[in-house]
Amino acid sequence: MRASGIPFILKKALISAAVALVLFSLMIGIRTEAGPTGQLIYWTRFGELFSLVAIVFGGSIVIELARQWLGPSGTRQLIPPSVQNGIARAGQFVAPALLIFALLVPVIFYNQRYILDLSILVLTYVMLGWGLNVVVGLAGLLDLGYVAFYAVGAYSYALLATSFGLSFWVCLPLAGLLASLWGVMLGFPVLRLRGDYLAIVTLAFGEIIRLVIINWQSLTGGPNGVSGIPRPTFFGIPLTPGDDGLAAKLGIAFSPTHRIVFLFYIILALALLTNWVTIRLRRLPIGRAWEALREDEVACRALGINTTTTKLTAFATGAMFGGFAGAFFATRQGFISPESFTFQESALVLAIVVLGGMGSQLGVALASIAMIGGFELFRGLEQYRMLVFGIAMVLLMIWRPRGLIGHRAPTVFLKRAQAISSDLVKEGHG
């Protein structure tokens, strides 16, 4: 039971203020700088310090009052079930609306190169998120090294195209295939691992791939990367200003935007393919086995499900989509280097999956827009960008601890499909 009343609120506010005082006394209260002759000079800023502590004190009282008015204990009550159901119902319209909007983006923003580039970036992350969602969201296997497959896909295309002159459309399936092969390679050693241990090994796998790329200079060019990666062609017709270019053949004036729009539709198609395959797979026995594996591995074994191959197919499927996205990344950039495939990318994609609501396709799409788009949106705030972004994420996790879309939709039903509350759905344990 939660205590209430003025003494409780005051006590809580005092504790918060005391914590703030300790934290800020050095960070804000004392300012140090190197003086003109190099010596350390410092001065105190008690005014700022006390105003901050006062804000914390007052804010704590306001939050506590709001909490007591809105309902007994906390966060779950902030969004009543009726509103949550409403959100779920609205979700049915959000997805088609988003799709139509995505199809129209190049038309609406034809002259705004920045928005087109940003949309391509967002869609790349949507695709990566959907790919990782198979592994993390459906099969419940925490993969911190997803960027490795992105890198394998990118380098597969870059090297095949620059060494053998293969076209993007030939290399795309090859990149996916190679990435899924590496997915299986990663899968084998980690089959027995669970939870934290699995996360650490996948993290190491991601780093190993990156280090191999840096050090295998003769093949990958090391830190210099691979440049001059061919751009995709429209069924063999390049999008160049020359006479054999697509613009000339269609009899329209050449514009560099054509290529951007073309790239946009490629990544949109790839992302939708990922989505379609994932939705399909969920309703097939393999998809149900993935989710069952996330719920209870022991029960799966008792039902005659081969957990080894089930896990491996999850890794391979997720890796394949990562490989596709990597190949696209390489052709879009025209230049790749190991710097693009750091752990930060893995973390970002994982954050998108977790924020979106593990297992939810729409949630992942919304989270990519929020994460990548939001990050750009806060660009005007300059050095406060990370701070605001961090606060936004913390708030979101308080209000929706199971992600934007926390409900699980059943894959098969007799009478009526009803969303399953996230409280029941397990996150998986490795």
Place this chain on the structure above:
Amino acid sequence: MSEPILAVDHLIMRFGGIVAVNDLSFAAATKEITALIGPNGAGKTTVFNCITGFYRPTGGTLRLMRQGAAEIALERLNDFRISKQAKIARTFQNIRLFPGMTALENLMVAQHNTLMLASGFTFLGLIGAPVYRAAEKRAIDLSKFWLERIGLVDRADDAAGNLPYGDQRRLEIARAMCTEPALLCLDEPAAGLNARESASLSELLLSIRSEQGTSILLIEHDMSVVMEISDHVVVMDYGVKIAEGSPSEVRDDPKVIAAYLGADEEEAIAVMESGA
């Protein structure tokens, strides 16, 4: 006793220095209900885990003899193959459903191997081949059949984790039955059930035996269930078999009573005689 479906011979299971099961031999007959009883810690669940491939026995043999199929040495199979190839299904002492999936989905997962084959290992299913769609429909029909049997057809689309405890127990049995097993192993199916639920469970198990012809091996503490439905009872204590026979034979066996009361055999006989 009819043809045995399962023969356990000289089964030994050691964990380090602890001997959980020591030289246990018994047989479970085809189309009969065999109960494995004994005080807590007697090693019943260990025997189950050996039979269902969760443990590899230290010694002894476990043979499964299905009618019209080759004999299978269970101690050489492991893990999921026990269910897939030997057609042994099991439930767990602490219910292990998939709580975030609906009751129907739980039963569909149980038909994984059949559906996987029908979906051409996913590829035919991905393109929506009619072969797979027909197989999926059959799987839904089988699930529906079992949901009707356990009286949960109205809650088919509810999350399994939201069902009452007794329903979850029955759903777990239905899920095991959806794998179409030859031998159904139930680990304390009546645990936590009230008298009415226990009675309906007994009814369900008897109907599974008579209608599906499935042999049942169960561990149970609820003696009313054991005495009512078992054809044969095996009693274990400290990893060894102390008695075996029909329910009434076992009930009157002084060794069994001694094991349950934790008393000497002589004392037990004295108690029995004074009681009678």
